[in-house]
Amino acid sequence: MATINDNYLKLKAGYLFPEIARRVSAFAEANPDAPIIKLGIGDVTEPLPEACRTAMVKAVEDMGDRTSFHGYGPEQGYLWLREKIAQHDFQSRGCDIDASEIFISDGSKCDCGNILDIFGSNNSIAVTDPVYPVYVDTNVMAGHTGPANENGEYGGLTYLPISAANAFTASIPHEKVDLIYLCFPNNPTGAVASKEHLQAWVNYARAHGSIILFDAAYEGFITDPTIPHSIYEIEGARECAIEFRSFSKNAGFTGTRCALTVVPKTLMGKADDGTEVALHGLWNRRQSTKFNGVSYIVQRGAEAVYSPEGQAQTKALIDFYMENARIIREQLTAAGIAVYGGVNAPYVWVKTPNDLSSWDFFDKLLHTCHVVGTPGSGFGAAGEGYFRISAFNSRDNVNEAMRRVTEKFRV
Ligand code: MLT
Numbered sequence: 001m002a003t004i005n006d007n008y009l010k011l012k013a014g015y016l017f018p019e020i021a022r023r024v025s026a027f028a029e030a031n032p033d034a035p036i037i038k039l040g041i042g043d044v045t046e047p048l049p050e051a052c053r054t055a056m057v058k059a060v061e062d063m064g065d066r067t068s069f070h071g072y073g074p075e076q077g078y079l080w081l082r083e084k085i086a087q088h089d090f091q092s093r094g095c096d097i098d099a100s101e102i103f104i105s106d107g108s109k110c111d112c113g114n115i116l117d118i119f120g121s122n123n124s125i126a127v128t129d130p131v132y133p134v135y136v137d138t139n140v141m142a143g144h145t146g147p148a149n150e151n152g153e154y155g156g157l158t159y160l161p162i163s164a165a166n167a168f169t170a171s172i173p174h175e176k177v178d179l180i181y182l183c184f185p186n187n188p189t190g191a192v193a194s195k196e197h198l199q200a201w202v203n204y205a206r207a208h209g210s211i212i213l214f215d216a217a218y219e220g221f222i223t224d225p226t227i228p229h230s231i232y233e234i235e236g237a238r239e240c241a242i243e244f245r246s247f248s249k250n251a252g253f254t255g256t257r258c259a260l261t262v263v264p265k266t267l268m269g270k271a272d273d274g275t276e277v278a279l280h281g282l283w284n285r286r287q288s289t290k291f292n293g294v295s296y297i298v299q300r301g302a303e304a305v306y307s308p309e310g311q312a313q314t315k316a317l318i319d320f321y322m323e324n325a326r327i328i329r330e331q332l333t334a335a336g337i338a339v340y341g342g343v344n345a346p347y348v349w350v351k352t353p354n355d356l357s358s359w360d361f362f363d364k365l366l367h368t369c370h371v372v373g374t375p376g377s378g379f380g381a382a383g384e385g386y387f388r389i390s391a392f393n394s395r396d397n398v399n400e401a402m403r404r405v406t407e408k409f410r411v
Contacts (some may be wrong), residue, residue: 108244131380258299
């Protein structure tokens, strides 16, 4: 019999979101008339921007004509899209990033996991707690951790606690770690990092030869003009950081699939024999071997985000979700519930009322209000006693969910 990757057996029960979906379906099956409102997984609800749809319809037409048909595209993505991203998302903000350093992909979640292909198995790894579970689970699958303890913490990982006490931005560790996952605006807490905070991380990484894996999937939601959108706004980041971005949340592409990863050519790692090797070349090799690129049609849709109409329409989408976030924050605050985030991110991080555990609050909310959120403990031990509410839903649903929740929970 073929053997399996035993590391999978170390994984805790299910991936968080499928586990939530399982509980919600069981409830819905038993209560078919319950009008459930889902503010759990951060999945967008509003239609794709018209500019993107128009561009994709045109791209479908291109595919129907021999002269404009596209077969395999470049594994790294079409240059016309990469150049727009480089100019608009990076160079216009003073980041020294070239189109050739941008790799188009089908998702940040995929890239956050796939990136481990180019790193050795002996790196020490730091994650925040709470944390987007993909960073942890992909390291478990790759055999970079020991088994989980009773708190669900995996041996071998360094957990950096984030809480209200440190404004949900992890303190720089004393020990040396090789890979550090940072996510700002943060999923799940909605916190952002100041330029000074990120500079401290970059300084740390450069001093220790560490690499920062910077997840900026929610940068489009930043409203505070002093907050960096990219790690490359920070001096020295080209030497120590990889950045992940996505069209999923800002342009509604969760079902359409398009994202990007930036690997600067100046970023180096060390081979077993001690020689320095450029990570850009390794990622390029990995992508060329294991990935055939994002479809031409989808990349044309993503390109349209950068047209004047696309810019106006994505801004309207973001504003719409951020108004939802404001409603959630204000309604819960008025009900006496402590909330964080939701100002520069589409997630509101809620202290569970009456000291309920995260899953108890989840069950109570589902059973009494028919509202779904995400238990904070699903993001790590330090998330216990917290709950994440996503602002991705229709206005009517957000208003109705807040009406039900604040009616039942008032502290
Ligand atoms: C979330 O709810 O945390 C996100 O939807 C997860 C993701 O983007 O993969």
